[in-house]
Every structure is written in C-alpha cells, then in structure tokens.
Amino acid sequence: MTQLAYWSTEDMARRAAREIPEGSIVNLGIGMPTQVADFLPEGHAWLHSENGLLGTGPFPAEGEADPNLINAGKQAVTVVKGGSTFDSATSFAMIRGGHVDVAFLGAMQVSARGDIANWAVPGGKVMGIGGAMDLASGCRRVIAMMQHLNKSGEHKLVQVCDYPLTAAGVVTLVITDLGVFEPTGEGFRIVELAPGVSRELAQAATGARLG
Amino acid sequence: MTGRHRSKIVATIAEALAPLTDGMTILVGGFGLSGNPEALMRGVMERGVRDLTMVSNNAGALGRGLGLWLRAGIVRKVICSYIGPNDDVHSRMAAGTLDVEVTPQGTLAERMRAAGAGIPAFYTPTGVGTLVERGKEVKEIGGKRYILEHALHGDVALVRAHTSDQFGNLRFWRTARNFNPVMATAAKLAIVECDNLVANGAIDPDDVHLAGMYTHRIVHIAEHENAFEFTPGRSAR
Numbered sequence: 413m414t415q416l417a418y419w420s421t422e423d424m425a426r427r428a429a430r431e432i433p434e435g436s437i438v439n440l441g442i443g444m445p446t447q448v449a450d451f452l453p454e455g456h457a458w459l460h461s462e463n464g465l466l467g468t469g470p471f472p473a474e475g476e477a478d479p480n481l482i483n484a485g486k487q488a489v490t491v492v493k494g495g496s497t498f499d500s501a502t503s504f505a506m507i508r509g510g511h512v513d514v515a516f517l518g519a520m521q522v523s524a525r526g527d528i529a530n531w532a533v534p535g536g537k538v539m540g541i542g543g544a545m546d547l548a549s550g551c552r553r554v555i556a557m558m559q560h561l562n563k564s565g566e567h568k569l570v571q572v573c574d575y576p577l578t579a580a581g582v583v584t585l586v587i588t589d590l591g592v593f594e595p596t597g598e599g600f601r602i603v604e605l606a607p608g609v610s611r612e613l614a615q616a617a618t619g620a621r622l623g
Numbered sequence: 624m625t626g627r628h629r630s631k632i633v634a635t636i637a638e639a640l641a642p643l644t645d646g647m648t649i650l651v652g653g654f655g656l657s658g659n660p661e662a663l664m665r666g667v668m669e670r671g672v673r674d675l676t677m678v679s680n681n682a683g684a685l686g687r688g689l690g691l692w693l694r695a696g697i698v699r700k701v702i703c704s705y706i707g708p709n710d711d712v713h714s715r716m717a718a719g720t721l722d723v724e725v726t727p728q729g730t731l732a733e734r735m736r737a738a739g740a741g742i743p744a745f746y747t748p749t750g751v752g753t754l755v756e757r758g759k760e761v762k763e764i765g766g767k768r769y770i771l772e773h774a775l776h777g778d779v780a781l782v783r784a785h786t787s788d789q790f791g792n793l794r795f796w797r798t799a800r801n802f803n804p805v806m807a808t809a810a811k812l813a814i815v816e817c818d819n820l821v822a823n824g825a826i827d828p829d830d831v832h833l834a835g836m837y838t839h840r841i842v843h844i845a846e847h848e849n850a851f852e853f854t855p856g857r858s859a860r
Binding site for chain 1: 703707713728729730749750753754755795797798801803804
C-alpha cells in the first residue's frame, strides 16, 4: 500500500487543537505536535515545554531569538505574559504529578490497548528516550499524532506493538492523516474520518479491527 | 579552621578545575547546547583528566559542546536521556569504546534531585512496562506498578548561571536553568561559571534560584558563544 494523505499535517494539527479545552495545560511533543500551537487562539491554553518553560509563545521574529530560551525541540521560542521558567526536576515533577492536562506525542506505533511506541526502531540506532516516557505515563490525557502508515507502507495502528514501548495503555486518541481513532482494547473505534476516506480504506490501512 | 563556604571566587578556569582527577563522575548542566558551562567544558579538556563518567541530558551535539570530550577520548561512560543523531556517541558505542546508559529525562533529573536531597532511591511510574524496567525492582503500590530508581551522585558538577553573588547564590536565565541547579545539589563539588558576578545582597533573598550552600567555586566568564542548535526563525509563524 502506498502512502496515503487525506488530511495534511496542517489539517491534523487543526483537528488536534479542537481536543484542547480552554484554560488547560498542554505539552506539545517534538515534531508534528508542535504545529498544533498554530491553531490555538491566543490565551486559549498554557503550553508547557519539559526543558523548563510554562507559557511557551510563538517563534521569535528574526533577530530576536535567544539561544537560552528554547522549547524541548531546541527551537528558539518566546514566552507569553504570565509565563514561568523552572528547572528540569520541577518540570518533570509537574508531568509525573499529573499537572499537565494533555500531551500530544508523535508515534511510530499505537496498539488497540493504547500502548505507544515512539523512541526506538528494532535493530536501529538508539536515539534515546528524552522526555517521551515521562510525558506518556504522567500526563492526564495522551493523544498520539502520526501518519496512518509508515514510510514502507506498514501499519502503525496495530493490535500489539512490536517496537519497544514508551508507555503501556495510555493513549486515548490517535489523530492520523485518515481521521481520528480511539483505542478500545479490542481494536479502534472510528471517531471521525477525513473527507474522502471510506471505512473500508481505513480498515485496510489498520492492523487491528475498526469498530 | 574555616568552612567550605569562606571564599569561593577563583580567577581562572584552571584554578576552578584544579580538584578534578581521572575517573570522576562529572555532571554537566545544559539542555543540548543551551545553558552549557562553556568555558569549564573547554577547561576540562585542557586539564588533561580522563576515564570520566559524564552525566548530561544530551551528550553534546553536532560535534560541539560535550561532543568535544568524546572526540578527545576522555570519557568512559555517558549517562544521558537523549542521543539523537549525535555521531560522537553512536560511533564510539558501535566501536565498544564508550559505555552509554540512557534513562528517561525526568528520571535522570529526579535521580540527581534525590541524591542532593538525601533520598537513596525512589519509586517512579515512568518506564513501567518498557525496556527501562529491565533488571530493576518493580513494586505495586495502590494497584499501580512502579520502578525503583537510584539516586545519582556526582563528584563534580559544572554549572552555568546567569548571576552569582560572592556566596554563590545563583540566578539562571530562561530555559538555560534546566539541569544546572539540580546537578549542583547532587555533586560533592559544584563549580559555577557565571555571566555576571555581583556583591552579596545584590540578589534579593526571595529571588535566589539556588542557595549558595550548594556551590563551592565560582568563576566569572562574561563572554559566551550561546550557540543555537537549530537556526531560529526558520518556521516562524
């Protein structure tokens, strides 16, 4: 099966933003989830960066970037009014302590049980864990964002992950280029399909039963 | 008799790093290239110590920062949370000349917080059901599973601060704070590289980020490279 793209990453980010209640604390993972910020109205939510920032603002204007004000993806950012900075131990205590309402994480595989794998490919170089395991196991709600199939056309929504896990049974929603899916334990429930995506097409692209 | 906190200001990097010896565990502040004690890191290479265990979130990047320690062959073991595409680590891991321990970032921070706070070990939910659990005690508390992780002590911490007073009360700048304060608490000897050195009293007591009891040697370095790991503004919105 070839790569599918019914929703662009921008469409996915726009859809993901709708999952964020006003006045919540949100951590946007490195990569695709970072784009979700583009679709949040100003003042809607407080963005947490695990390197020690609450109130992460937009990327700075040219010439105004500070190398010592970065997000967890090591991109220069700004801080909004009301923002705060803190050390790494405090930042992860916030995460582990359940004070972050929702995390959006990129993923390599998500299973029907809500397991997530996003840090290592079997047989590949170990790139490290970073904050992924803390975020996945500590945040109150975990939403995965990923392409529905990998670059080789293999399933990423699967019955059981065969990549090393980041955390077990934590993902409550998966947003892909084909739609929005909820792990049910048995398979995935279709919450929404992107325009032009049939139930049959989504099922063929999924390694577990769609309900 | 004088205590450890009588006089801490030293004039040179070489003097600051004089207590270092081979085989030490050195905690190095920074998140990637942000908040690095740049002059102290260079100074360790000139100091000529080796067989170091280096504890740092990222182990350098792009052949810069701690990548230079790896290239100089003075590191025996790295404890970090994220390597990324850093070939200074990957090539040495593959050749079997470097021992690498990868730990979740929050666990890395908490292990050093625990060390500084007199907690020998703690149970954490992070990593349960993953490879991180391997070889560790797992305990069920209140129906949930937790992993026992141990405190991580350093012989020396290399710390970057924005401002220090004469006693070594520190303030940090924005996200350059990261692992710096917790590393200072976890080491027997905390060496501080500060951008600004001020008189005692110049920092209001309510504005001190790290109390001077945790710091031991202070060297004032006004100029820093403060490198960007990624070109800023590329995807500005």
